Amino acid sequence: MIVISKEEAKELMTASETIELMKETLMDFNLGKSEMSLRMNNQLSDGNFYLLMPAYLKEKQYFGVKLISIFPTNHGKGLPSHQGVVLLFSAEDGQEKAVVDCVEVTALRTAAVSAVATDLLSRKDAKVMGFMGAGVQARHHVEALLEVRDIEEILVWDLYEKSANNFAEEMSEKHNMKVTVCKTQEELVGSSDIITTVSLAKEPILKGEWVKPGTHINAIGASAKAYREMDSLVVQKSKFYVDKRESCLGESSDFLVPLSEGLITEDHIYAELGDVLLGKTNGRESDDEITMFEGMGLAVEDIATASFIYEKKLKQMESK
Ligand SMILES: NC(=O)c1ccc[n+]([C@@H]2O[C@H](COP(=O)([O-])OP(=O)(O)OC[C@H]3O[C@@H](n4cnc5c(N)ncnc54)[C@H](O)[C@@H]3O)[C@@H](O)[C@H]2O)c1
Structure with a gap:
């Protein structure tokens, strides 16, 4: 062995x-x-x-x-x-x-799955990608997402400003790219074409009222029930994709809270990523739709x- x-x-x-x-x-x-x-x-x-x-x-x-x-x-x-x-x-x-x-x-596979989702679901002309949470996952996601889109600027916000500053310094040097630390979540969300949430938040950090049409969101951080990153409105407004339907229904507070509030039904899950890859269903269909990939992580x-x-x-x- x-x-x-x-x-x-x-x-x-x-x-x-x-x-x-x-x-x-x-x-x-x-x-x-x-x-x-x-x-x-x-x-x-x-x-x-x-x-x-x-x-x-x-x-x-x-x-x-x-x-x-x-x-x-x-x-x-x-x-x-x-x-x-x-x-x-x-x-x-x-x-x-x-x-x-x-x-x-874990870091490689999670970021790679988000890159697959981003390739299928984000606008082809996406130029700005934002990260909420600036730890291990955020760093790997930068590398993976740069493989699928021609990004010109990276934005970052973290609960701890020091974490965001360290991330910005490291990533701008590593990828030779402009990386800007946002003072507020709203500023990041409103300015990003692709948003990836990879925090340890237990309350929503991303609100539907801030998201512009055409945005793609990778909702990755809340992969256990005690965690939640999305407010109910942004989930309701999104065309909603998952890695596995049962995992989302079993563990995703991002999804289960708006479900319990009666804002969505289980049918709000549009598709699993595997079925989009197999051509059984669609990815992004218009420049204006807001797409979300809720990745729970699969064994x-x-x-x-x-x-x-x-x-x-x-x-x-x-x-x-
Ligand atoms: N879906 C999946 O497949 C998958 C896989 C791995 C990790 N995750 C989850 O992604 C998240 C990030 O993982 P990581 O390895 O990067 O962790 P990490 O500890 O390296 O980084 C977490 C970052 O979030 C920040 N943070 C903590 N609390 C916050 C809050 N309330 N609001 C905003 N930022 C906050 C921290 O300062 C840190 O920069 C975790 O919740 C983890 O469980 C999901």
């Missing part, structure tokens, strides 16, 4: 490779070529929790589980909020194959990413 660290995982897989893999993974899942049960969310003290996420890739012959801890209380302690591993097994003989640090796996994405990294590592070892 091989152990693959976060640093090694980073070296072994690029954003563009992950985007292609995620397209295939989402289509495979909707074609029944992989299986996944809903994840287990286990509460710890002080609002911290851990998730157990199993999946089986039938064609690729891997199964495995991601065990990830989410500690919002790590803020300011110099520790990441997300830590954990993917345990990868062969589905041919049941052998354990690898333990892969899941920080890079099949983690196992596919970990198996790609594992196979690359094997090749690297064989060539030495």
